Amino acid sequence: MINEIISMNGYGSYVWSAFSFTLISFASLYFVTKLQLVKEQSRFASKFGTLNVEKARVARSQNINKEILSNTSNI
């Protein structure tokens, strides 16, 4: 049974390489995109940390900024 699934009547190398290529491409794109997102979130958090009290209050008044900060704390 296992040998049959692996060899697939001699087509196994074609089928498994096509599926492997697809899954490796998915994993690579996911991790590259995730890395870019995390990098941008940390950049935002460190910039936010340098703001004075008044500027931080203004920035915090925007919901989107609050949301980014709450997501950053989850990293």
Next chain:
Amino acid sequence: MFKYFEPNKIFVITSRAPKYVLFLFIIVLSIGLTEALILSPEDYKQSHAVRIMYVHVPAAWISLGIFSCLALFSIGSFVFKNKNFSLISKSLAPSGFIFNVIALVTGSIWGKPTWGTWWAWDARITSMLILALFYLMYLLAWRIYKDKEYVIKITSIIAILGVINVPIIKFSVDWWNSLHQSASVNVFSNTSIHMSMLIPLGIMTAAFTLFSLLIFLMKYNTELIKVKNKGLDRL
């Protein structure tokens, strides 16, 4: 109407959605892979080589679909001067490009046991390669040009020119003699694939759609945070 889709309003959803989409994608992909690699029957002519269809066909469909959306949003950003549209089309491009590459590579792997060759300068394959080049030009344009207004113009032109190729890809197998088979799955006429193969194909298409949604959401969030980072500089 566009005000309901303003980044400030939808970020709460787009920032939380990826983890749910990832969870759903893993479940649907697991079912799809089991169906495609183990449960679905082999073809009477192509034997087990037919299983490559379950990654090749959804990848090709989604890369065409994404490019059509990308062109639509590019026209939208050009006509309505809506910057959110250009962010959406920019976020769609990476997954579209990857799906196009997957369609080309898996098609080439499928070509060897069925046609006896890895590559042929056939109308369908060549037009898919041209689509990949348009995707590449689109992505490179965003990297090369720094002027926001200029890059939106350039990428919109690339998307609008590239979308002309989409119907050419679809009808290439009818217009020219081609090694590539004509469409087996039709929305408006009879589908020539048996249900036992159509179901895994549908599940894999759903999994690939979820993956493109996941990448789109993550990329869109990254682009929005970049915009907000610049906003902090201006405070």
